[in-house]
Amino acid sequence: MKSFTYVITDKEGIHARPAGIVVAEAKKYASAITIENKGKKADLKRIFAVMSLCVKNGEEVKIVAEGADEEAAAAGVEKVLKENL
Amino acid sequence: MDSHKGTRVFEGYALGKLAVYSSIKVEKAAGLGQEAEFARFEKAREETIAALDKSYMETLSKLGEEEAALFATHKLMAEDLDFEDAIRAELAADVSAEYAVQTAGAQLAEMFASMDDAYMKERANDVREVAARIVSALRKEDKGFCLNEPSIILCEDLPSSELMKLNKKMILGIVFAKGGTNSHVSILTRMLEIPSICETETLEVTPDLDGTFAILDAMKSELIIGPDSKLLTSYSKKKKEYEENKAKLQAFKGKPTLTKDGKKVAIYNNIASSFEVENALRNDAEGIGLFRSEFIYLEASDYPSEDEQFEHYKRVVEAMGKKQVIIRTLDIGADKKIDYFDLPEEENPALGFRSIRICKARPEIFLVQLQALYRASSYGNLAVMVPMIISLSEVKFIKEMAALARENLKARGLSFNKDMKIGIMVETPAAAVCSDLFAAEVDFFSIGTNDLSQYTMAIDRVNPNLSSSFNPRHRAVLRLIKMATDNAHAHGIPIGICGELARDEKLLPFFLKIGVDELSVSPAYTLSLREQISHIDTSKVDEADYL
Numbered sequence: 144m145k146s147f148t149y150v151i152t153d154k155e156g157i158h159a160r161p162a163g164i165v166v167a168e169a170k171k172y173a174s175a176i177t178i179e180n181k182g183k184k185a186d187l188k189r190i191f192a193v194m195s196l197c198v199k200n201g202e203e204v205k206i207v208a209e210g211a212d213e214e215a216a217a218a219g220v221e222k223v224l225k226e227n228l
Numbered sequence: 229m230d231s232h233k234g235t236r237v238f239e240g241y242a243l244g245k246l247a248v249y250s251s252i253k254v255e256k257a258a259g260l261g262q263e264a265e266f267a268r269f270e271k272a273r274e275e276t277i278a279a280l281d282k283s284y285m286e287t288l289s290k291l292g293e294e295e296a297a298l299f300a301t302h303k304l305m306a307e308d309l310d311f312e313d314a315i316r317a318e319l320a321a322d323v324s325a326e327y328a329v330q331t332a333g334a335q336l337a338e339m340f341a342s343m344d345d346a347y348m349k350e351r352a353n354d355v356r357e358v359a360a361r362i363v364s365a366l367r368k369e370d371k372g373f374c375l376n377e378p379s380i381i382l383c384e385d386l387p388s389s390e391l392m393k394l395n396k397k398m399i400l401g402i403v404f405a406k407g408g409t410n411s412h413v414s415i416l417t418r419m420l421e422i423p424s425i426c427e428t429e430t431l432e433v434t435p436d437l438d439g440t441f442a443i444l445d446a447m448k449s450e451l452i453i454g455p456d457s458k459l460l461t462s463y464s465k466k467k468k469e470y471e472e473n474k475a476k477l478q479a480f481k482g483k484p485t486l487t488k489d490g491k492k493v494a495i496y497n498n499i500a501s502s503f504e505v506e507n508a509l510r511n512d513a514e515g516i517g518l519f520r521s522e523f524i525y526l527e528a529s530d531y532p533s534e535d536e537q538f539e540h541y542k543r544v545v546e547a548m549g550k551k552q553v554i555i556r557t558l559d560i561g562a563d564k565k566i567d568y569f570d571l572p573e574e575e576n577p578a579l580g581f582r583s584i585r586i587c588k589a590r591p592e593i594f595l596v597q598l599q600a601l602y603r604a605s606s607y608g609n610l611a612v613m614v615p616m617i618i619s620l621s622e623v624k625f626i627k628e629m630a631a632l633a634r635e636n637l638k639a640r641g642l643s644f645n646k647d648m649k650i651g652i653m654v655e656t657p658a659a660a661v662c663s664d665l666f667a668a669e670v671d672f673f674s675i676g677t678n679d680l681s682q683y684t685m686a687i688d689r690v691n692p693n694l695s696s697s698f699n700p701r702h703r704a705v706l707r708l709i710k711m712a713t714d715n716a717h718a719h720g721i722p723i724g725i726c727g728e729l730a731r732d733e734k735l736l737p738f739f740l741k742i743g744v745d746e747l748s749v750s751p752a753y754t755l756s757l758r759e760q761i762s763h764i765d766t767s768k769v770d771e772a773d774y775l
Contacts, residue, residue: 154528154536158351163301170304190304191311191336191355197348 145217146207153228156199161227166190168223174210231452232431237414240423241467242401242444247379259324269325272365283392305358326366333359357387388413401444405433425449477755481512485758488765496748502543507751515552517748518726534600541604552609559583559615583616598633605645613651618658655679660708667719677727713742741769
């Protein structure tokens with residue numbers, strides 16, 4: 144299992160466009176990947192679930208990847224989070 | 229004949245038949261059985277995804293990544309497993325795939341609509357749009373909305389994917405009865421230069437309007453349904469003149485701005501938000517003379533962070549490339565109030581706590597903005613100007629804060645242009661009268677004619693009882709402009725005009741004669757101003773006539 148936390152710096156929080164980019168990235172990996180915020184957890188490969196967390200600017204999210212390619216998955220997701228959110 | 233007022237999305241005229249767009253409603257119907265209906269859904273979803281990929285590529289090549297990204301998100305929504313689960317659950321009741329998709333889409337949309345977040349509420353439309361696309365793919369016989377002849381589209385709102393799918397040659401204009409000027413589809417419409425208006429509150433979109441002849445006057449933001457022949461003739465003429473004039477002005481694109489006697493002046497644009505930079509580029513502005521940074525503050529619900537501001541500034545600076553971008557620091561107070569600033573009520577706001585005065589009282593806000601600006605300065609040709617200056621002590625304060633901002637960024641290892649130009653707005657009589665002193669201390673001047681006129685004549689420019697006395701061509705105002713211009717040039721610094729007056733037909737010869745270096749106007753006036761200037765011979769102008 145590989146995990147990390149990240150604080151959102153986008154003014155709108157995780158809105159549609161960046162959510163799309165992050166979900167698209169997550170879907171590239173075989174590992175199960177989840178995103179957790181304010182005690183709620185969602186599958187990072189499901190865009191509606193991710194958007195419904197309604198993550199706001201300044202909030203922390205915890206990403207957990209578990210599976211064969213978890214190292215690459217966590218690194219990949221962290222990279223797009225940094226670039227887009 | 230009946231007419232409806234709205235808000236302009238993009239200027240122009242359109243005369244033609246209305247084509248009413250309405251989203252598809254599906255009635256509850258029995259299906260061919262769960263598995264068969266699910267298979268139909270899967271096939272329709274594949275087609276929808278292929279169409280979304282096409283819209284993505286088309287938008288990417290025509291308008292760029294930012295506008296295209298939404299289609300990639302829609303694709304993910306179409307593929308989403310929760311959406312699929314919800315459809316499966318609906319199909320368990322042996323309904324048609326169309327009905328299951330619509331119902332599942334409506335449920336998800338409802339979830340977004342009920343969120344306690346304005347942005348997320350709007351996403352309900354994205355979900356509905358994706359569901360509607362799948363439904364129309366399921367309905368083979370119903371090809372969905374298409375235009376068979378050039379028409380004015382009438383809709384409550386139009387999904388941007390629908391817009392991209394349509395043959396653009398068939399779109400004369402668009403009326404979004406609801407919509408908003410900054411929605412995604414409005415931005416696309418503007419980029420495609422389609423005459424259009426939105427928010428026509430009095431207009432009810434009904435199917436019987438389809439095929440009715442109408443005039444869209446996107447100059448006056450009005451839709452006239454069923455015009456009489458007299459009006460029609462006058463509008464055909466107007467449209468023709470407008471288009472001929474527009475075509476004629478295209479010849480001035482890519483050309484320097486020169487007077488008849490060969491004097492050079494630069495035409496810059498005033499913009500109020502970072503996306504307007506597209507309009508400036510399309511109209512061939514030679515720079516941005518006034519980027520009103522307060523829009524970033526007005527849109528936020530709390531003080532915008534350095535990163536947030538930096539992104540906006542960087543977008544404009546990068547888009548303009550080598551061309552100069554002048555960003556005005558925070559100009560609030562007076563008629564522009566922001567809740568979270570918690571400004572006190574004032575007896576006399578125009579003469580009150582505003583702009584640099586607020587920055588001096590709350591230097592931490594100013595510092596964040598300066599740091600964001602310095603960071604953006606390494607991405608292009610950025611200059612900063614500070615409004616409402618009256619004394620040298622303010623200039624000293626600005627310089628100290630700028631030095632502090634540079635130090636902080638250096639300590640954080642961030643890059644910036646240490647020589648970023650810092651100028652002031654000359655919009656108070658105090659600044660104009662002492663412009664010789666200021667010219668020795670700053671990098672450039674920019675004249676804000678609205679405030680300069682109001683303060684010089686002591687006339688409130690928003691008081692309707694005084695509007696007939698408010699004369700910005702008053703000799704006192706023009707003498708101050710002349711004084712500031714001469715002092716700027718004596719110290720070798722440039723001076724621009726960024727108020728409404730910059731494109732005043734009567735004053736243009738005067739501004740050119742005294743050697744104003746740059747005129748900054750709204751993007752839409754760029755080319756017509758360049759044309760106007762080409763007819764002026766400054767050797768025949770006597771500035772004494774104006775003073």
